[in-house]
Amino acid sequence: MNADPQSPLSEKRRAFLKRFRLLAAPSMIMGGGATYGYSSLIERHRVTVDRHDLRLALGSRAPAKFRAVSLTDFHFDPLFEEEYLAEVVRRTNALKPDIIMLTGDYISATSHKFEEFGQVVGGFQSTCGVFACLGNHDHWHQPSRIQNILVKQGIDVLVNRHTRVPCAGGEVVLTGLQSVWGGRPNWAVASQGLKPDDRTLMLVHEPDYASHLAGEKQIVFQASGHTHGGQIRLPGIGALRLPSWGVKFQAGFYDVDNIKLYVNRGIGTIQYHVRFLCPPEIACFDVVNTDVI
Template structure:
């Protein structure tokens, strides 16, 4: 009887140590390590001049919480070392700025870090719901992005070229939460014969989009749940990312990639949902 009790207690102790180990990893290791998630987009619509071009997507920096200058600098250095041609920011620069407006020091820190990002074919941005809490916050975030050499593409289409007239289209849409996505305006100059990529904050907006004209869509917002268990998936799903909250999906003719983002909210922990930068490599298929 005593041996059985000891074995049972040893089993419980082992389980407790495993759980403690996972929690320690999620709190002290995973939150610092950014994962470069490489995706490939192959299409005959991609011109040869843009073959192997890399488009990087970053989102949910949440600088006002646990993200600080040291952590963000390391993550952005990792991005620069990947040598992307285009960088897209997908929204939520600061965490809860309506409760604690970032002071000038924090604003300057973020500006200096983002300005160092190098993307020869352009740096573009759309906003998230935390960037749109009020006019002052929107103006502050827009100013930081402008001073960091990002071009806002809210409800706009821009064409990317590289040494030739042939192009692909990047379509930016405002956040479905807190924003005013104008789909008609954003898609008014879409060419169905071009390769079209959509960037927005909330992935569930895809249900309102003409997916027959979208090859790839990339969004953030969900944080991947921050804690996602095998088989069960994210423990927490946010409005705007309930149907699509983590990973890559095929929605009719569109490939949808949902980033885990970079920062954390509420608690500084990530488990099976590491900080993530999605990098799409274009492949001109014959």
């Protein structure tokens, strides 16, 4: 995610955001402001595990059932909160996933200390592997270094390509695209070698790209992040600010033609290190293959 000054905001949202900017700095200095304190010190680390039953037509070669977990938008810098990240890894492992899907923005603006990030996320445990795509911030700041460190930790980074994963007695096809905002996503290249009856789970950082992929019948599910759910949401108003390629689909499930899209609220924060009515998220999917069951 990155704040986009061109994102459409209502006048009410603009007014609140202006007031928030004016109030945030003095509340930090004075140690006051219950709402700001809650948003920055409590909700920002109050990770929820959101569990979902997900029914997908994955074809006859895919397993009847498996568990997939998605995480996104860690934004390790500038806070470098290794203990928080380690707790996220521990809670993810406790779900005993078959597949872990990471959908980008591991950093905000620098890959400094990214080796430390890699060492912590190298502790992810899953039966069938950990798979990733890159986000816009990763593409903007040393993407090759970021990819190499993740790969060194056993994470398969899918850059405009797909892979076949033996899993739960079947085969899951996973595809990853480059970031829309920071890279050059290319489904034509990524899909080369797919069989006509293959059905794939897609990893792409920006959720709104689902509208461009809609109609590609081999894509049945898209996991995305990027929006952080807005980070700050207000009753009756919703997200105060959303980024390019994250305006149409903000958080949770959407049906985009044939694609079931899920937008994860993310783990980290950017710009304002606060969350309000929008806690960080580990998404857990118990997938049922309707072509088998």
